[in-house]
Amino acid sequence: MSPISSGMLGDLDPTSDRAVFRQIADQLREAIDRGRFREGEKLPSEAELFDHYGVSRMTVRNSFSILQGEGLVHAEHGKGVFVRPRPPVRRLASDRFARRHREQGKSAFIVEADAAGSHPQVDSLEVKEEKASQDISTRLGSVRRVLARRRRYLLDGRPVEFATSYLPLDIARGTQIAEPNPCPGGIYARLEELGHRLDHFEEEIRARMPSPDEVRTLRLAAGVPVIHLIRTAFDTEKRPVEVCDTVMAADAYVLAYQLPAT
Numbered sequence: 001m002s003p004i005s006s007g008m009l010g011d012l013d014p015t016s017d018r019a020v021f022r023q024i025a026d027q028l029r030e031a032i033d034r035g036r037f038r039e040g041e042k043l044p045s046e047a048e049l050f051d052h053y054g055v056s057r058m059t060v061r062n063s064f065s066i067l068q069g070e071g072l073v074h075a076e077h078g079k080g081v082f083v084r085p086r087p088p089v090r091r092l093a094s095d096r097f098a099r100r101h102r103e104q105g106k107s108a109f110i111v112e113a114d115a116a117g118s119h120p121q122v123d124s125l126e127v128k129e130e131k132a133s134q135d136i137s138t139r140l141g142s143v144r145r146v147l148a149r150r151r152r153y154l155l156d157g158r159p160v161e162f163a164t165s166y167l168p169l170d171i172a173r174g175t176q177i178a179e180p181n182p183c184p185g186g187i188y189a190r191l192e193e194l195g196h197r198l199d200h201f202e203e204e205i206r207a208r209m210p211s212p213d214e215v216r217t218l219r220l221a222a223g224v225p226v227i228h229l230i231r232t233a234f235d236t237e238k239r240p241v242e243v244c245d246t247v248m249a250a251d252a253y254v255l256a257y258q259l260p261a262t
Helices: 020-033 046-053 057-069 099-103 108-116 134-139 186-193 212-218
Strands: 073-076 080-083 089-092 120-131 145-155 158-168 198-208 226-235 240-249 253-256
Touching (some): 020 046, 046 057, 089 108, 099 186, 108 120, 134 240, 158 212, 186 198, 186 226
Parallel strands (some): 089 253
Antiparallel strands (some): 073 080, 226 240
């Protein structure tokens, strides 16, 4: 068992009213924030922290539990506790739906995966007609039925988001949009070919903890929240032509925006 190097972690304050396991978590968190433990690096073991602080193994485990609950670390059975990697994908809102990407035959997800140097995949694909929920109906201008496209996105084999697109049947029925593979450029390219030139998008974003189904679908570690995004696409006639309901693993993405100064 190797000792923890000098300066890596401090000492406990016996005069503090803060619980010992929280003090240890504070010191580990600070060490991660300062880069003393880098992304993917293993933290000191229970035995090493036991020896350094002179506390029980249960105290150390409670400290690790705090950091796992914050999404800073993850445990691998039989291997140890590791610093969780930072989000690999940068979603630049002002660029991801640029027409030039569609004209190059690339969807927004492929563009972002390329920028991250990752291999993109789509699975769990389902395309079907169904009754619109009240919320989707309202967003699409009081339609009763929609074409729903459900899919899960993976980067390098890891699930990072799943999304459902809802489109009015009078637009999508009998077109390539209703096919499992809508061809290069995705459904937005097909919408524009059908005469619905896209004008703008409106997005609503919130962060929350995941449901049990979302944990399973995205294989989320304990303490990792999700980003829930609902986007509505409008054509140049101001008609809403698609609503996309997306749930993303919050540790996989950075949401970036460029805002005008005036």
